[in-house]
Amino acid sequence: MTETASITTAGASSTATSGPGSGEVTDAEFPVERGCPFSTPAEYEQIREHAPLAKVRLTTGREAWWIAGHELARAVLADRRFSSDRRRDNFPFVSTDPETRKQLQDQPISMLGMDGAEHAQARRALMGEFTVRRMAGLRPRIQQIVDQHIDEMLSSEQRSADLVEALSLPVPSLVICELLGVPYADHDFFQAHTGPLVRHNTPSQVRVRIQEELNTYLGGLIDRKVADPTDDLLSRQIAKQRAAGTFDRTSMVSMAFLLLIAGHETTANMISLGVVGLLQHPDQLAKIKEDPEKTPPAVEELLRYFSITDTVTARVATEDVQLGDTTINAGDGVVISGLAADHDPTVFTDPTRIDLERGARHHVAFGFGPHQCIGQTLARLELQIVFDTLFRRIPTLRLAAPLDDIPFKSDAIIYGAEELPVAW
Amino acid sequence: MRIEANTDVCIGAGQCVLTDPTVFDQHDDGIVMLVTKHPEGEAAQRARDAVQLCPSGALSLIEEPSEV
Numbered sequence: 001m002t003e004t005a006s007i008t009t010a011g012a013s014s015t016a017t018s019g020p021g022s023g024e025v026t027d028a029e030f031p032v033e034r035g036c037p038f039s040t041p042a043e044y045e046q047i048r049e050h051a052p053l054a055k056v057r058l059t060t061g062r063e064a065w066w067i068a069g070h071e072l073a074r075a076v077l078a079d080r081r082f083s084s085d086r087r088r089d090n091f092p093f094v095s096t097d098p099e100t101r102k103q104l105q106d107q108p109i110s111m112l113g114m115d116g117a118e119h120a121q122a123r124r125a126l127m128g129e130f131t132v133r134r135m136a137g138l139r140p141r142i143q144q145i146v147d148q149h150i151d152e153m154l155s156s157e158q159r160s161a162d163l164v165e166a167l168s169l170p171v172p173s174l175v176i177c178e179l180l181g182v183p184y185a186d187h188d189f190f191q192a193h194t195g196p197l198v199r200h201n202t203p204s205q206v207r208v209r210i211q212e213e214l215n216t217y218l219g220g221l222i223d224r225k226v227a228d229p230t231d232d233l234l235s236r237q238i239a240k241q242r243a244a245g246t247f248d249r250t251s252m253v254s255m256a257f258l259l260l261i262a263g264h265e266t267t268a269n270m271i272s273l274g275v276v277g278l279l280q281h282p283d284q285l286a287k288i289k290e291d292p293e294k295t296p297p298a299v300e301e302l303l304r305y306f307s308i309t310d311t312v313t314a315r316v317a318t319e320d321v322q323l324g325d326t327t328i329n330a331g332d333g334v335v336i337s338g339l340a341a342d343h344d345p346t347v348f349t350d351p352t353r354i355d356l357e358r359g360a361r362h363h364v365a366f367g368f369g370p371h372q373c374i375g376q377t378l379a380r381l382e383l384q385i386v387f388d389t390l391f392r393r394i395p396t397l398r399l400a401a402p403l404d405d406i407p408f409k410s411d412a413i414i415y416g417a418e419e420l421p422v423a424w
Numbered sequence: 425m426r427i428e429a430n431t432d433v434c435i436g437a438g439q440c441v442l443t444d445p446t447v448f449d450q451h452d453d454g455i456v457m458l459v460t461k462h463p464e465g466e467a468a469q470r471a472r473d474a475v476q477l478c479p480s481g482a483l484s485l486i487e488e489p490s491e492v
C-alpha cells in the first residue's frame with residue numbers, strides 16, 4: 001500500500017497507456033465493462049494484487065477510492081463517516097454536468113441517499129413491511145405468479161422462449177407492484193420505464209423524462225390511495241403517516257419510486273444470471289433438483305458469485321478517515337466494489353468457482369451496514385421459488401444460444417442479461 | 425454465553441431471524457426480538473454466526489464462562 005491521500009483534482013483524463021503511473025494502479029476508467037458473467041474484469045484483479053484499496057479514475061473525469069477487500073468493504077459500509085448522499089460533490093459516478101447536478105439537488109432524496117438519523121427514521125418507518133414473517137406470508141402468492149408464468153412458457157409450441165421476458169422480468173415486477181398496490185393494468189408501463197433508468201448509457205434527458213413520468217404516475221396513485229385506501233404497502237404507509245401528522249406526498253413518491261426500481265431490476269437480473277449459472281453447472285444443479293433444501297444456500301452462492309449491484313455501493317467521506325496506512329480525505333469519493341469484495345480469496349476459498357454448497361452468507365451482494373438491502377428476504381424468497389419451480393417443472397431446460405451470443409448487460413449499473421434464449 | 429440486542433441500531437434486515445428463528449425473531453415493526461438470550465448447542469453456534477452477519481452491529485455476545 002503506497003497511496004497517500006493526495007487526491008489530485010482530476011483534470012483532463014490521462015490518455016497514457018504506459019501502465020500504472022502517478023500513484024494509480026490502473027489507467028482504466030471506472031466503471032469498466034463487465035463482459036462475461038463468468039469472469040471478473042482484469043482491472044479488479046490488478047487492484048486486488050496491489051492492495052485492498054486504491055485510487056482509480058472514473059468515467060466522469062473524477063477520481064475515487066476503490067475498495068477491493070472484503071473486510072475493508074464491510075468496515076467502510078458500516079462506517080457512518082461515509083455518506084450515501086448523491087448530491088455531495090465527488091459522489092462516484094454521478095455526472096458532473098451542471099444541469100444534471102441541479103436536477104439532482106431539486107429532487108427529494110430517498111432512503112438510499114440519506115444518512116444518520118434521517119435515514120434511520122425513514123428506514124424504521126418501512127422496516128415492518130419486510131419482516132421475515134411477513135415475507136414468508138407472500139410465499140403462496142409468489143408461487144402462484146411463478147407457476148402462471150411457467151404455464152405460459154409451457155403452452156408455447158416452439159418449446160423455447162426469452163426467459164427475461166417470460167419469467168425474469170414479470171415475476172419480480174408483479175410481486176413488487178402487488179406489494180405496493182399498483183394496479184395490474186399498469187405493469188407494462190412500469191417495465192418499459194424502469195429498464196432505461198438502470199443503464200449507464202441512457203442519455204440524461206431521457207433519464208429525467210422517464211423519471212418525471214414515473215413520478216407523475218406515482219403521485220396520482222398515491223392521491224388515489226389517500227382518497228380510497230386499499231390493503232397494500234402504500235396505503236398502510238400513507239395511513240401511518242397521516243395518523244402521525246407527518247404525511248408528505250413528495251417523500252412518499254420518492255419512497256415508492258425507490259422500491260419499484262430497487263425491487264424489480266435487481267431480482268430480475270439475478271433470476272436470469274442464476275439460471276445461466278445453474279445450467280452451466282449441471283452436476284451441482286442435479287443436487288438441487290433432488291433436494292430443495294439445497295436451494296437456499298445455492299441462492300446465496302449465486303448472489304455472491306454474480307454480485308450484480310457491484311458499484312451501487314458508493315459513498316463520500318464526510319471527514320478524514322484512516323484506513324490502514326491510507327488516509328481518505330474528507331470529500332473523497334469511495335466505491336465499495338461488491339464484486340471485488342465477494343471474490344476476495346482470503347475470505348472465499350477459490351472465489352471464481354461456483355460452489356452451490358458453499359453456504360456462505362457473509363457476502364456483500366446486499367450491501368452491509370445501515371443501508372443493507374431492505375428487500376433481501378423478499379429477493380431470496382423469489383429466487384428460491386423461481387429456481388425450484390423452473391427446474392422442477394421444466395427439467396430439460398437449456399440455453400438456446402452459446403454463452404458468447406447472450407447479450408449481457410456489461411454497461412449497466414445493475415449487471416444482468418438483456419435477453420436469455422432458452423429451450424426445452 | 426449471552427446475546428444482547430441493541431434495538432436502537434437494528435435496521436430490520438432479518439439476517440438474524442434467517443440464521444436461527446429459535447433464537448431471533450422480529451417485532452411487527454421489524455426490530456429484532458430475542459426468543460432466548462442463552463442459546464445452547466448448535467443454536468449457540470448459529471447465534472455466533474448471526475452476530476457476524478448482522479449488518480448494523482445490533483447484536484453482541486457476552487461470554488459467561490461459568491455457564492458453558
Ligand code: HEM
Nearest residue numbers: 111112262263266267270309313366367371373374375379
Ligand atoms: C437480488 C436482488 C437484490 C439485490 C442484489 C439488492 C441489492 C441491494 C444493495 C447492494 C443495497 C445497498 C445499497 C447501498 O448500500 O448503498 C440495497 C438497498 C436497498 N434495496 Fe435491494 N437488492 C435486491 C432486491 C431488492 C428488493 C426485492 C427490494 C424491495 C422490495 C429492494 C429494496 C431496497 C431498498 C429500499 C434499499 C435501500 C435501503 C436503505 O437505504 O436503507 N431490494 N439493495
Ligand code: SF4
Nearest residue numbers: 434435437438440478
Ligand atoms: S440481523 Fe441485525 S439488523 Fe438485522 S434484524 Fe437482526 S439484529 Fe436487526
